Amino acid sequence: MVCEQxxxxxxxxxxxxxxxxAADYLPEGFAIYQMRAEYKRxxxxxxxxYPAVKVEEKNVTVALSAEDGKPYAIVEFTAK
Incomplete structure (x- = not known):
């Protein structure tokens, strides 16, 4: 939930x-090399x-969305 801070x-x-x-959903030990964020609303x-996390070999994508599935932000992390 979004708080004042x-x-x-x-x-x-x-x-x-x-x-x-979004970084809270990275696997333990994931070393970030690059990050890209799309701010949708x-x-x-x-x-x-409501986070949705997709983990691939060197990429982790986290969509932070509303209950209806519409994203606020999509953040992609890439490891070396």
């Missing part, structure tokens, strides 16, 4: 917070994220 001065989730939340106080 996740918000920026415009009362939306700060972009860095999406990345931090703004999340507000009280919104709830």
């Amino acid at each position: 996740h918000l920026d001065t415009q009362h939306h989730v700060n972009n860095c917070q999406y990345i931090r939340m 703004q999340a507000l106080l009280g919104d709830v994220f």
